[in-house]
Amino acid sequence: MRCPLSYLRRWKLALVIGSLLTAIGTAWPAEEGYFPVKGGRVWRTFEEWQGGESDWTDLVPPHLEYSEVRFKMGDDPRWARVDWDDARWARRGYYVPVLQGVMWVRFRVRDLTAPLPPAVYMVLSAAHELYWDGIPVGSSGVPGNDAATEKAGRIRHNYLVPETLRAPGEHVIALRMSTHRQPVIARNSTLLFCLTTPAQLEIQRWRFLAAPVMQVGAMALFALAAMVMWLVGVRRRALLYFGGVCVGCIGIQGSLIVEYTISRPYDIGFASLGLLVTSCSAMSLIALVAEQLNLRGVRWAVVGVVLAYLVLVDRSGAPWGSRPYLVMLLALLAALGYTVVGVSRKRRGAMIACVGVLLSVVVDLRSPIDFMRANMLVGFLPTELAMFALIALDLRDERRKAREAQLTAARLEVELLKQNLQPHFLMNTLTALAQTIRENPDRAMAFIEDLATEVRMLAGMAAEKHVTLGRELELCRTHLRVMRARTEVDWELQADGIDASALVPPALFLTLIENGFSHQRAERPATRFRLRARAETGNMHYEFFSPGVAVMESARVEGGTGLRYVRARLEESFPGRWTLSHGPGEGGWETRVDLRAAPAGGDRP
Amino acid sequence: MRILIVEDEAVVARWIEQSCRRCLGARLETLRVAGTFAAARAALEEAPIDALLLDLNLGGEDGMALLETSVAGSFHTIIVSANTEHALRAFEHGVIDFVPKPFTDARLAQALARLTETGGHSPHAARYLAVRKHGRVQLVAVERVRYVQGADDWAELVLDDGRRELHDKTLEKLGAILPSDFERIHKSFLVRLSAVRALHVHEGSRYEAELSDGTRLPVGRTRYKELREKLG
Numbered sequence: 001m002r003c004p005l006s007y008l009r010r011w012k013l014a015l016v017i018g019s020l021l022t023a024i025g026t027a028w029p030a031e032e033g034y035f036p037v038k039g040g041r042v043w044r045t046f047e048e049w050q051g052g053e054s055d056w057t058d059l060v061p062p063h064l065e066y067s068e069v070r071f072k073m074g075d076d077p078r079w080a081r082v083d084w085d086d087a088r089w090a091r092r093g094y095y096v097p098v099l100q101g102v103m104w105v106r107f108r109v110r111d112l113t114a115p116l117p118p119a120v121y122m123v124l125s126a127a128h129e130l131y132w133d134g135i136p137v138g139s140s141g142v143p144g145n146d147a148a149t150e151k152a153g154r155i156r157h158n159y160l161v162p163e164t165l166r167a168p169g170e171h172v173i174a175l176r177m178s179t180h181r182q183p184v185i186a187r188n189s190t191l192l193f194c195l196t197t198p199a200q201l202e203i204q205r206w207r208f209l210a211a212p213v214m215q216v217g218a219m220a221l222f223a224l225a226a227m228v229m230w231l232v233g234v235r236r237r238a239l240l241y242f243g244g245v246c247v248g249c250i251g252i253q254g255s256l257i258v259e260y261t262i263s264r265p266y267d268i269g270f271a272s273l274g275l276l277v278t279s280c281s282a283m284s285l286i287a288l289v290a291e292q293l294n295l296r297g298v299r300w301a302v303v304g305v306v307l308a309y310l311v312l313v314d315r316s317g318a319p320w321g322s323r324p325y326l327v328m329l330l331a332l333l334a335a336l337g338y339t340v341v342g343v344s345r346k347r348r349g350a351m352i353a354c355v356g357v358l359l360s361v362v363v364d365l366r367s368p369i370d371f372m373r374a375n376m377l378v379g380f381l382p383t384e385l386a387m388f389a390l391i392a393l394d395l396r397d398e399r400r401k402a403r404e405a406q407l408t409a410a411r412l413e414v415e416l417l418k419q420n421l422q423p424h425f426l427m428n429t430l431t432a433l434a435q436t437i438r439e440n441p442d443r444a445m446a447f448i449e450d451l452a453t454e455v456r457m458l459a460g461m462a463a464e465k466h467v468t469l470g471r472e473l474e475l476c477r478t479h480l481r482v483m484r485a486r487t488e489v490d491w492e493l494q495a496d497g498i499d500a501s502a503l504v505p506p507a508l509f510l511t512l513i514e515n516g517f518s519h520q521r522a523e524r525p526a527t528r529f530r531l532r533a534r535a536e537t538g539n540m541h542y543e544f545f546s547p548g549v550a551v552m553e554s555a556r557v558e559g560g561t562g563l564r565y566v567r568a569r570l571e572e573s574f575p576g577r578w579t580l581s582h583g584p585g586e587g588g589w590e591t592r593v594d595l596r597a598a599p600a601g602g603d604r605p
Numbered sequence: 606m607r608i609l610i611v612e613d614e615a616v617v618a619r620w621i622e623q624s625c626r627r628c629l630g631a632r633l634e635t636l637r638v639a640g641t642f643a644a645a646r647a648a649l650e651e652a653p654i655d656a657l658l659l660d661l662n663l664g665g666e667d668g669m670a671l672l673e674t675s676v677a678g679s680f681h682t683i684i685v686s687a688n689t690e691h692a693l694r695a696f697e698h699g700v701i702d703f704v705p706k707p708f709t710d711a712r713l714a715q716a717l718a719r720l721t722e723t724g725g726h727s728p729h730a731a732r733y734l735a736v737r738k739h740g741r742v743q744l745v746a747v748e749r750v751r752y753v754q755g756a757d758d759w760a761e762l763v764l765d766d767g768r769r770e771l772h773d774k775t776l777e778k779l780g781a782i783l784p785s786d787f788e789r790i791h792k793s794f795l796v797r798l799s800a801v802r803a804l805h806v807h808e809g810s811r812y813e814a815e816l817s818d819g820t821r822l823p824v825g826r827t828r829y830k831e832l833r834e835k836l837g
Binding site for chain 2: 423424425426427430431432433434436439486487488489521551
C-alpha cells in the first residue's frame with residue numbers, strides 16, 4: 001500500500017503557489033474609496049453611503065441617512081462629544097484609513113421621521129471603541145499607539161443602542177480606533193455600519209449561514225464517501241484529489257460559518273486564507289479532472305492558472321474578496337480545457353466531465369464575485385458530482401473486468417487441461433504404453449513415470465497465472481520424453497539464455513511444442529525444439545523454434561485452438577504487455593514472444 | 606493377403622504388425638508400414654493391397670481425406686485410431702471396422718477376421734459409397750442404390766434414376782459394408798430387398814426378380830428359396 005502522505009507531494013506546488021499569490025496580493029495595496037465631498041455636510045442614504053447596493057440595504061429603515069466620514073489622527077476623549085467641531089477633519093467615504101497610531105472617525109446618522117433602530121451591525125477591521133452621542137456603547141479590543149499596546153478584537157460586531165439615545169433626529173457616531181494589526185497591507189479598510197432591528201439581524205445571519213452549512217454538509221458527505229472508499233481498498237489517486245477538493249471547500253465554507261457566528265479577530269487575514277485554501281482546492285480540482293480523464297500536464301495547467309491570475313487578476317487590483325473566486329474560475333476553465341481535450345481524445349466519461357465542469361463555470365459566473373458569499377463554491381458541485389459519477393463508473397467497469405478475468409481464468413484453466421489431456425492424446429499414449437509394457441517393462445515404467453509427471457504438472461499449474469520458466473521447461477521436457485517413448489524419435493528441447501526464475505504463462509511453450517507436433521512434419525534428424533531467451537531492461541524476448549515443415553501453412557499461421565490459448569493466456573498474465581509473432585523459418589517454424597515489464601504501479605485491472 | 610499399415614507411432618505400428626502376423630499367419634502375403642499419409646499414398650500407388658489399417662490422425666494431419674480416397678479402392682479399410690469421434694463418419698463412408706485405441710489383441714483380431722471370413726460384415730452399414738470418376742472420388746448415397754451388378758474385379762452400382770457408377774470393390778466386399786437390406790440374389794447381383802416387387806418362376810428352373818421400376822434380374826437357383834422366405 002502506498003502511504004497517503006506521499007500524495008501530498010502533489011499539493012505542495014499548490015500550497016507554494018497559494019502562499020506566493022497571498023504574498024504578492026498583500027504587498028499590493030488596494031485603491032481608497034473616497035466620496036466626492038465638497039463643502040458642508042452631505043447626507044446620503046445607506047446605499048449611497050456604502051457605495052452601492054449591498055446585502056444590508058433592505059435592513060436599514062428607508063429614511064435613515066448617513067453623513068460623510070471624517071477622521072483625525074491623534075487621541076482626545078473630547079472627540080467623542082456630540083458638539084465637537086469636526087469640520088476641519090479629513091473626509092473619507094465608507095472606508096477608514098489604515099494608519100499608525102490612534103485615530104478618530106466621526107460621522108452622523110439621522111432619521112427625522114422615527115426613532116432609530118436599536119441594533120448596530122458593524123464590520124470594521126480595527127480595534128475600536130464606539131461612542132453614540134458621546135456615550136460609549138461598545139468596544140472591540142483595545143486601541144493602542146502601537147502594535148504592542150493594541151489588543152485586536154473581532155471584526156464583526158453587534159451593538160445595542162439604549163432607547164434613550166435613539167430619539168428621532170440627528171446622532172453623532174464616533175469611533176476611537178487603531179489598526180496596527182491589519183494582516184493585509186492596505187491604506188484603508190471597509191466600514192460597514194448598519195442600523196437595524198435585532199430580529200432582522202438574526203434573519204440576515206441565517207441567510208448568510210444557510211448556504212455554507214449546506215455546502216459543508218454536502219462536501220463532508222462527499223469527502224467521507226471518498227474516505228470510506230479509500231479505506232475499503234479503492235486506492236485511486238482520483239479519490240485523494242477528490243477529497244482534496246472537498247476539504248478545501250469545507251475549509252472555506254467552515255470558516256464562513258465561524259465568521260458569521262462568532263466572527264474572527266480582525267488581525268487574521270481571512271481573504272489571504274481564503275485564497276490559499278481556494279488555490280489548493282482549485283489545483284486539486286485540475287489534478288482530479290486530469291487524473292480521471294487520464295491526461296497529463298497538470299503542472300503546466302497549474303502554471304497556466306497562476307500566470308493567468310498574475311496577469312489578469314492581480315494586476316487589475318481586483319478587491320481581495322474576489323480573488324479566491326477568480327482563482328476558482330480560472331481553475332474551472334483549466335479543468336474545462338482538460339475535459340474538452342478528453343472529449344476530443346474520446347476518453348471515457350469525458351462528456352460527463354465536460355458537462356459537469358461547464359455547469360460549474362456557468363453557476364460560478366452567475367454568482368457574486370465575492371468569496372465571502374457562500375455561493376462561490378456551489379459551482380464546484382456539478383464538477384464534483386460528475387467526477388464522482390466517473391469514479392463510480394470506473395469502479396463498475398473494474399468489477400465487471402474482475403468478473404470477466406475470473407471467468408477467463410476459469411476458462412483458461414479448463415482449456416489448458418483440455419488441450420493437453422485430450423482423450424486422443426491419452427488413448428494414443430496408452431496404446432503405445434501397452435505395447436511398451438510387452439516389449440520392455442523397464443522402459444514402460446519410465447514411460448508411466450513421465451506420463452504421470454506430465455499430468456501432475458499440468459494439473460498443478462492449470463489454475464496459475466504465472467509459472468517459472470524452469471517449471472515450464474521441465475513440463476516441456478517431460479512431454480517430449482512421453483512423445484519420444486511413443487514415436488521413438490529423439491525429440492529434444494534446447495534452451496539458451498534461460499532465466500529459470502522468469503515468469504511465463506503456464507503451458508506457453510508446451511502449447512507451442514504441441515502446435516509443432518500438430519501442424520508440422522518433422523523429419524529426422526531435425527527433431528530439436530529450440531528456445532532462445534533474451535532479457536533487456538526488464539523486458540523478455542523469447543524465440544521458439546519448432547522443427548519440421550508446416551503441413552498446411554495457412555493452418556499453421558492461424559494456429560488453431562493452441563495459439564488462441566497462448567494468446568488468451570498471455571493477455572491474462574501480461575495484460576497489454578505482450579506481442580506474439582510467428583512465421584516459417586529455416587527448416588521449421590519460428591514463434592517470437594515479447595513480454596514487457598509491468599509498469600511501476602502494477603497492471604491496471 | 607496384402608496389408609498396408611498407416612501409423613506414425615513406431616511402437617503402435619509394431620504392435621499392429623505383430624497382431625497381423627499372428628492372426629493371418631500364412632495367409633499374410635505382404636505387410637508394409639507407412640508413417641505419413643504421403644508415404645501411404647505412395648505405397649497404394651506402388652502395389653495393390655487387400656486391406657488398409659489406417660490411423661486417422663498422423664501428427665496432426667487429418668486422415669479423413671485419405672479415408673475418402675481409400676474407401677473407393679478395391680480393398681477394405683480398418684480404422685485404428687484414438688479419434689473415436691470420427692468412427693460414425695468412417696462407417697458411413699464404408700470402412701469395415703473401427704478399432705478404437707487403446708485396443709487389445711482380441712479386438713484387432715476381430716477386425717482382421719471381418720476381412721477374411723466369408724460373410725463377414727461391418728458392424729455399421731455404409732451410408733455412402735465412394736466411386737472414382739474422372740480421377741476424382743465422388744460419394745454416392747447408399748439409399749440411391751437400387752442394385753449392384755458384379756463384374757470380375759469391380760462392380761456396377763445402378764441408381765434409382767437408372768444411372769450406373771463403377772466401383773472398384775468386388776460384389777463380396779460391397780456386400781460386407783452395404784446395409785443388410787442388400788441381398789445377394791445371384792452371383793452377379795446384389796439387390797435391395799425393398800426394391801423387389803415380385804419373383805417370377807420360368808420354365809427350366811429359371812428365376813427372376815422384378816424390381817419396382819420393372820427391371821427384371823436373374824435369381825440364382827440356390828438363392829431363390831432363401832430370397833422367397835425373406836420376402837415372405
